[in-house]
Amino acid sequence: MSKKLVVIGAGMASGRVLEHLLEADKEAYDVTLFNAEPRGNYNRIMLSPVLSGEKTYEDIVTHDADWYEENGVTCRFGEHVTQIDRERKVVVGQNGEVAYDKLLIATGSAPFIIPVPGKDLPGVIAYRDLEDTNAMIEASGIEGGKAVVIGGGLLGLEAAAGLKARGMDVTVLHLMGHLMERQLDEAAGYLLRRSLEDKGIEIKCQASTAAILGEDKVEAVMLQDKTVIPADLVVMAVGIRPETRLATDTALEVERGITVSDAMVTSDPDVLAVGECVEHRGQLFGLVAPLYDQAKVVAKTLLDEAAEFEPKEVATKLKVTGCDLFSAGDFAEGPGREDIVFRDPARGVYKRLVLEGDVLVGAVMYGDTADGNWFFGLIKDKTDVSEMRETLIFGPAYQGGDSLDPMAAVAALPLDAEICGCNGVSKGQIVEAIQAGSTDLAAIKATTKASASCGTCTGLVEQVLATTLGDDFVIPAPASICGCTDLTHEDVRRLIKSKELKSQEAVWQELGWKSRNGCHVCRPAINYYLLADWPVEYQDDPQSRFVNERKHANIQKDGTYSVVPRMWGGMTTPNELRAIADAAEKYNVPAVHVTGGQRIDLLGVKGEDLPAIWADLNAAGMISGHAYAKGLRTVKTCVGKEHCRFGTQDSTGLGIKLEEKLWGSWSPHKVKLAVSGCPRNCAEATCKDIGVVCVDSGYQVGVAGAAGMDVKETERLMDCTTEEETIEVATAFMQLYRENAKYLDRPYKWVAKVGLDWVKEQIVEDIENRKALVERFELSQSIYQKDPWAELAQEEEAPKFAPLANLTLEAAE
């Protein structure tokens, strides 16, 4: 007579167990199957296509009523199991008991609901079963409905894509820095984010949910930073935890999941467990492949055959139409691990292989996942890849010959293969251009436009040149910003504008940065370019600035700082001088120096005293002089016609107006101005970045002077007739410099590169352009013209200047 098997939970894992069991021996057991859901086994993985409308529930049913009947399975669907009594060997359901000889627990997992206020409001749902899916489909029927998905993992993103496909406005909130951080590295996470954003899904990373708001139903989600996002539907997809309540109640051994042996047996030899509810060798399971392996073992154990579950590498694919991604194995960085990376940001292709010794241990692919299974095979089989390493990333198509080299891979490309994705240039076109006489990169750019846009195919173009020309071609090394990139400053500035890159992450990823987040050479430059080109969209990053611009003071060689308050046009008052004197005494400033820029420098201030001395100077009406900034420094003036018998105009007044207009703006390098009241030039205006010399008829505006490493007289940009015109021209010049110069080029170096004639075309001849430049400058100033001292002297900021902890004091206690 058959033994009695009771199965709790009709999911994919237990479903597979039954298939194996019944196939091997249909008579071995009488099976009773409990399921809390009022239906049998269906393919839960395919809920996403049901949500998006690509499939229906009927399409994804695995075992229908006929199947259960044919196989003699007693179904108790829609009935909760309330207790397992192991002494009496019975399972207690809501509608009565069932005795067992063997029990299989397959309770799966429960969604993790983050414990925030409002989590129980109607309209907040998880995404685990058909009920949830139907609830989402119903909610998406609201005209202009808004959905917020909490969790940017596999499930959350599939939910988001499905809801978007059903016409909702969807925002995804993700706690971590990039999407699917368990399956993807940052680079692939970025590309995924971009393609989801292209679909119209809004993504917020590092977004921590504070509360779900609403009266009778959900109305909005509030984040920790107080951002409120309206929502008609909130989907929680932050994670799952094994459903172990029944096992715990009956005192089976439970860690995070129900502990099982290699034979899938729990701490009770007559009770087995399978699926997402188990913990095996400290590991939990969420993907289907290992669950199917477990199911095979369970079936054998039930039939008294020896079997052991051995976890294997698993691969993940995201089922969102148009987002092609694949990840397998372990791709964390670590000692002894090496990366092989292939990027083509213009096509949205990214592949990363992680090697440990001669073995492939992980693979992440985005955009082109055709070779994913081949790589997955190499990982599973621990194949020695040392022989094919050089061409490994090109996939199986390039393996098999002897002594392959990367050049051969390029040589092997057919003539119609696309080399430059931006401009759609094929290898054949480049070869033709080479044969027609374009024998270097610049010439190829000029004749075919290949590598003339995003520039990431530059290496490929050079390889085509090399394979076509043979020994005649030497790959040149252009002067890149630093070791983190092959691009020049000019390339990067142009790309930030043309590709609308508005964050550091966008620059690193889209331009294929070789380091994770730049270095001390490139990062300050990138930070400047972004804030200059996207003042509204980009948020200035103090951690990407040199210490002086972060501390708003100049670091001295002994680690102390110098403090220079602004003196507008070099004018001061007894009151200001008194406050400076008081501050110098109060903070034991060892040296007070009058600068060449007509102001006073307090030298030797301790870092932790900075907020206090600023607060004192602020109280006397003074603000930062930005004496540390790559930005506007000073406007030096003479006393002008108010006092001087030779003065022709109010040079002091004009200087103050210029300083008031330009202060607080960041630029590629420091900018110094001067206004002299007559050609005797007491303010030394003719060696400044912008210098104005007043004459009887008006104002001579000169630019691109220097009095530093080089000494150079200014060149006349324009003669103006009014103060207003002078200020407009000076402002337009400042903005033109801000938008175009290379980081750390003073204006004279930049003008030498672009030519004064070009500058004149932009500012003198094209008055509309001049006004547009001024407008853009003013937009930037609306954000950046603020006193950093006042901000940093605030209560919440000031403590950051002090040590984090002082352990010398504790030791003394």
Next chain:
Amino acid sequence: MSWIDIGSIEQIPVRGARVVKTKLGCIAVFRTAEDEVFATSDRCPHKDGPLSEGIVHGTSVTCPLHNWVFDLNTGEAQGADEGKIDTYAIRVENGRLMLDAAVMERSAA
């Protein structure tokens, strides 16, 4: 090994550092973009530059005075420069920064 709670990881800016004063001198505590933390001597062996004020990139820091670059894992100067900074054990536990208490014992001795 025992540990001293010196504060919360949130008190250090991402890709930044803060200083902890000890009798051994100042220790710089760094937080990388990936929220890894490192503790090293705050003095550059070249000209005593305060490393806690340097730019943090990857798991390296650049001295603000003369751009020496140190690997925070090993304390070794990178590139052509030769030198090494002391490194101290530190870990994060529930968001708290736990510094190797040996820095106290050594100072008490």
